[in-house]
Amino acid sequence: MTRASTEQVPPQTLRKVIVAAGIGNFVEWFDFAVYGFLATTIAQQFFPSGDASAALLKTFAVFAVAFAFRPLGGIFFGMLGDRIGRKRTLAMTILLMAGATTLIGLLPTYAAIGVTAPILLSLIRCAQGFSAGGEYAGACAYLMEHAPSDKRAWYGSFIPVSTFAAFASAAVVAYALEASLSAEAMGSWGWRLPFLIAAPLGLVGLYLRWRLDETPAFQAVEQEHAVAHSPLKETLRNHGAAICCLGAFVSLTALSFYMFTTYFATYLQVAGGLSRATALLVSLIALIFAAAICPLAGWYSDRVGRRVTVMTACGLLMGVVYPSFLMASSGSFAASIIGVMLLAVGAVLCGVVTAALLSETFPTRTRYTASAITYNMAYTIFGGTAPLVATWLISTTGSNLSPAFYLIAVALLALAGGLALPETSRISLHDA
Numbered sequence: 053m054t055r056a057s058t059e060q061v062p063p064q065t066l067r068k069v070i071v072a073a074g075i076g077n078f079v080e081w082f083d084f085a086v087y088g089f090l091a092t093t094i095a096q097q098f099f100p101s102g103d104a105s106a107a108l109l110k111t112f113a114v115f116a117v118a119f120a121f122r123p124l125g126g127i128f129f130g131m132l133g134d135r136i137g138r139k140r141t142l143a144m145t146i147l148l149m150a151g152a153t154t155l156i157g158l159l160p161t162y163a164a165i166g167v168t169a170p171i172l173l174s175l176i177r178c179a180q181g182f183s184a185g186g187e188y189a190g191a192c193a194y195l196m197e198h199a200p201s202d203k204r205a206w207y208g209s210f211i212p213v214s215t216f217a218a219f220a221s222a223a224v225v226a227y228a229l230e231a232s233l234s235a236e237a238m239g240s241w242g243w244r245l246p247f248l249i250a251a252p253l254g255l256v257g258l259y260l261r262w263r264l265d266e267t268p269a270f271q272a273v274e275q276e277h278a279v280a281h282s283p284l285k286e287t288l289r290n291h292g293a294a295i296c297c298l299g300a301f302v303s304l305t306a307l308s309f310y311m312f313t314t315y316f317a318t319y320l321q322v323a324g325g326l327s328r329a330t331a332l333l334v335s336l337i338a339l340i341f342a343a344a345i346c347p348l349a350g351w352y353s354d355r356v357g358r359r360v361t362v363m364t365a366c367g368l369l370m371g372v373v374y375p376s377f378l379m380a381s382s383g384s385f386a387a388s389i390i391g392v393m394l395l396a397v398g399a400v401l402c403g404v405v406t407a408a409l410l411s412e413t414f415p416t417r418t419r420y421t422a423s424a425i426t427y428n429m430a431y432t433i434f435g436g437t438a439p440l441v442a443t444w445l446i447s448t449t450g451s452n453l454s455p456a457f458y459l460i461a462v463a464l465l466a467l468a469g470g471l472a473l474p475e476t477s478r479i480s481l482h483d484a
Contacts, residue, residue: 061198061268066207069198072264073191074214075257076146079250080184081215083153084118085222086246088314089332093243097161098170114174118181119436126424127284129186133420134283137274138194139266141186141420143258148183150254152176157247189410189424196411197267197419201478202354205361208407209350212400216343219313222246223336227329269416269482283421291414291422298413299430300469301362305406306435307462308369308399311455313339315439316380316392323381323452324388334385338392342400349404357477358412361405362470369398370463377456402466412476419481434462 099110133141155176162169191211199207225246233242273279280286320331353361372394379391410423442455
């Protein structure tokens with residue numbers, strides 16, 4: 053397999069690869085977003101008690117459990133992807149993920165089976181987190197190993213597009229259900245519908261992934277009999293420094309993503325005094341905006357290179373995060389939209405260049421394992437804790453703007469880590 057052959061994939065094949073890679077990522081993030089949006093309803097169904105706050109905390113605790121299993125899933129599916137290939141591994145992740153999400157929609161409630169209900173919910177969430185650990189990095193690798201070297205970030209940008217589209221879709225579905233159904237109907241069966249959507253989406257994704265070929269880069273490694281027999285051991289021995297540097301940058305990607313997609317809706321209500329419906333509308337507009345500018349961010353990264361994109365993303369977030377939080381706390385609808393869009397631009401740049409760097413930083417032999425470890429560790433530490441840390445900072449300092457300074461500190465760490473990486477925008481992924 054020559055270097056040229058890894059880069060001459062027909063456009064129609066690339067379009068199929070984008071859809072196949074993106075649909076699993078969509079299912080993953082749609083579930084996570086829906087669970088968050090419907091947290092109060094889920095709390096009533098699985099953790100009934102006289103204390104609504106305690107029930108909600110238990111619901112979010114189950115949400116957090118899924119993050120703890122992401123690194124484990126990343127290691128397991130990463131090793132599998134480097135040994136048997138990206139295609140078959142991604143078929144497994146979408147099957148497990150869609151199946152687990154569908155089971156939540158079918159799960160009996162506390163009223164039906166008692167304490168067994170929250171236990172089963174926790175186990176299913178663990179399965180979801182485990183499968184999600186192998187999804188994002190694998191989808192990026194699968195897409196990047198098909199894409200031409202001079203347009204990798206542009207093609208890779210459609211993975212973040214599917215992420216933001218999933219959050220936007222979840223917001224629309226949750227809002228539509230709450231607006232159209234009575235409280236009784238919502239508690240009885242309405243909350244199940246978004247989770248049941250995962251079944252047909254998962255089957256479509258499985259069908260698309262199974263019909264496509266293995267990536268050219270992995271096929272070349274197989275033909276050369278160079279498949280890694282111990283990808284985890286090889287990763288830890290040879291790529292520890294790269295994992296730390298890239299992980300430092302991905303920490304900003306994770307933090308800005310969750311600040312923007314998850315925490316900001318709460319911040320608009322608590323600090324800005326907006327109603328829940330208005331806050332969701334602001335977030336929805338920003339999510340659609342973010343999805344729309346992802347390809348533009350990919351084009352920019354391919355044009356100027358990864359290092360300049362890293363500097364742009366870090367500098368932009370450090371520059372806009374304070375005015376972004378300031379406008380969001382103003383109570384003005386228009387100012388809130390501008391503020392969240394400012395934060396969205398930086399988060400999108402981080403997400404798009406991360407999608408490229410996850411594959412470009414590591415060689416084909418251990419790409420899946422190394423990128424999955426890097427991505428999931430950063431997202432677990434900095435992404436999963438973002439709402440908690442932001443809330444704690446506000447309560448400790450008494451300042452609604454304190455989360456902005458936390459993001460600036462992480463951006464400085466990310467800048468140092470990102471600039472320690474070499475320029476990789478035009479390398480061949482087969483030769484890396």
